[in-house]
Amino acid sequence: MSNHKSGFVAIVGRPNVGKSTLINALIGKKIAIMSPKPQTTRNRIMGVYTQPDFQMIFVDTPGMHKGKDLLNKTIDRIAVSSIKDVDMVLFVVDDAKGSAEDHIIAYFKGLRIPVFLVINKIDLLKNRSAIDEVIISYLDAYAFEGVTPVSAKDKKNLNHLIETLQPYLPEGPLFFPEEMKSDQSENQLMSELIREKILFHTEQEVPHSVAVVIESLEENLELNTIDVSALIIVERTTQKQILIGKAGEKIKKIGTEARKEINQILNTKIHLTLWVKVKKDWRNRPNDLKAFGIGDES
Ligand SMILES: Nc1nc2c(ncn2[C@@H]2O[C@H](COP(=O)(O)OP(=O)(O)OP(=O)(O)O)[C@@H](O)[C@H]2O)c(=O)[nH]1
Ligand SMILES: [Mg+2]
The missing domain is CATH 3.30.300.20 (K homology (KH) domain)
Structure with missing residues (x-):
């Protein structure tokens, strides 16, 4: 298959910003559990989005935070290592930038792949200017390749997100069979x-x-x-x-x-x-x- 494109997209961010909700909405199937409690996701979970001429493999990761016990250190390491072997990164946030984001953004420095800022939960924001305020708070922190506001819950602007990422996919094969939605057993x-x-x-x-x-x-x-x-x-x-x-x-x-x-x-x-x-x-x-x-x- 010539010109077929495929690649891996890591979804990272603080706990509870809606990364798993986003991957489920993108894939159109519940492959990752979601909850209002932070630190829901503990492992890397792949969600496969297949179209006739491209395949995007989203990688849901545990929320990055500085936990003390071995479990938390392990899940933080899983999230950090997941941005190393991908073609691009989605940095998901749900609010104006706070100091908790700093240590995550620090991992982007030195990366040679594009990092996109995704503002999730826009259904909770009053209007466009409230969205802009969130965006502006992040602009000095990193040279993001693009910014996309979405609502994972309402499945809003997700096609736009896919269209934004698509040009960045390298040429590549089908990594997963067409009908496969996730790598989870x-x-x-x-x-x-x-x-x-x-x-x-x-x-x-x-x-x-x-x-x-x-x-x-x-x-x-x-x-x-x-x-x-x-x-x-x-x-x-x-x-x-x-x-x-x-x-x-x-x-x-x-x-x-x-x-x-x-x-x-x-x-x-x-x-x-x-x-x-x-x-x-x-x-x-x-x-x-x-x-x-x-x-x-x-
Ligand atoms: N209003 C609103 N709530 C959302 C949206 N996306 C996710 N949520 C809620 O946010 C909470 C956290 O969602 P998760 O998808 O579990 O968040 P996560 O980032 O995967 O969390 P960790 O796995 O703990 O890192 C849940 O209560 C979701 O229902 C959204 O677009 N709008
Ligand atoms: Mg999660």
């Missing part, structure tokens, strides 16, 4: 969707202390379902109690919501069983992080 997506429901139903430290792994998948020929068993790991007994809730109410709710969404997204019929286990200080143990699927290749 079904198991990864299932455990992430379970974690998403936990993020919605817990507060404070609990959401950050949780990891989810799929333990087993078994086809149930009699009922024509797939029996999925998932393990939720927390750090303390009190967190386990919170997660289970009075008479098991909370865990039941989480399970029901996760099952419904998994069935809808994967077009399957699963039966989901959740187990909760305490593993003290797992966020600081390299082997646990690895076992729970958090990490990068570097």
